[in-house]
Amino acid sequence: MYFEVHGLTTPNAPTLVLSSGLGGAAQFWQPQLADLVEDYRVIVYDQLGTNRSPATLPSDYRIVHMADELLTLLDKLDVSQCHLIGHALGGLVGLELAKAQPERLTSLVLINAWSSPNSHTQRCFNIRKALLASGRKDIYLQMQALLLYPPDWIVANQDKLTKEEAHHLANFPDKNNLLARIQALSMFDIDPYLGDIHTPTLVIANKDDMLVPWQRSQILVEHMPNASLTTMEYGGHACSITVPTVFNRILHRHLNAFA
Template sequence: MYFDIREPKNRPDATTVLLSAGLGGAAGYWAPQLAALRARYRVVAYDQGGTGRNSNAPAQDHSITAMADEAASVLDASGTDACHFIGHALGGLVGLELALARPERVRSLTIVNSWAAAHAHTRRCFEMRLALLKHEGPAAYARAQPIFLFPADWLARNAGRAAREEAHAITAFQGVDTLHRRIAALLAFDATARLANLGVPTLVVAARDDVLVPSLMSEQLAAAIPGSRLHVFPWGAHAVNITEPEAFNTLLLEFLDSHADRQSRPAAHH
């Protein structure tokens, strides 16, 4: 297990925000949010099993349930009773599962460019990425990754940054088996029938130009979660928290601050 804690200055009683990345899995994905969040909250970010600095390779039958259990373990290890959970894509699925299975651990939930069940278009994208990995290898997979994450004009303006991130993606590649198991887990996940039971304040964030996850999926997700709030950015693509960090952070802090003092819902007893 690997996690990082950023304590806010002069706020000893600050509530905790837990950050969960997407398929890449690494805590570093959230770098554009750390300073803004740390000003008001205790921030915990972690590398998911088999990614980054976490050497715990996922089991062959890996699942989103197992990833939610891992997130709960991070809360335990970091001394956190309940958190404001923020998840991107796969990380959003983890947040959904955690909030549904252990509502007492979640004060609020923010889901970014995610889904209740993978759309046929999203499946096509993952199938093509896996085909590229199989036939061309990790370097080609890493080179194609920005196409699914960023707007074309942003990539054109940030060619140097994209090249550096590509090099890092190759160096820190999580491994073929790990990637296959993580993709299989996210494609198998389907929370559709349980969303009406979600009682956690929820913000659903999407980008209209997301190539990987159609914003329609976020709209349907928000419609199915009681009392949720939906915000669709007109531009920014799948990694909108990176391409539009100031607007994203403003939205996020406004939502978190509105639920800063909320206590998590007690677990149901059966």
């Protein structure tokens, strides 16, 4: 997988691994990098089958496979322990890691994540799949913006979004890979194991998230022994992009507890 390492280079530097959502892109974390590199070694990566990590994903692809791929990368980089910060799908990867190899995680940050399917998010996935089947990649990207960002943010950033969507349209991901990743999200269910995950965990939820009901984060906190919840009133599903100053402050507050 394509990866980048930023920040501190000392062998014992505290390490952050940032794992993004359905898009799988390292670039997703650009609003956080400058704020983190002075104090941490920061690893970002393009998930397998996305962006600069080309691959053909099998139809039975699951979140556990994504977790295994990340563990392989961590072994390659000699990372024995890290803070895992995961947005949506990336949070699900973090939960799978905490279940399988808890000794690898100093802490876990779950951003607008979930532990099992829910009917609202499944409807959103169904619409995405229908748009892919129709061949309307441009409308798929417009729908994606509606799920990621608050309405007023979309209006205020229309020029930026138009340019980004043109770029994404020209570099649209492989449809079968995208469908395999959506299916992996739809099948994920770790509810029976939440009580066994003792990794210190910060759960961040946005009350205006249009993709994932924020109450799904409450479920995580209610069943994970060492989890706490921070709710944000504004920012949408991609709050790390729309309100990075607020988000970065919350993240630093969590990480400072381990300094």
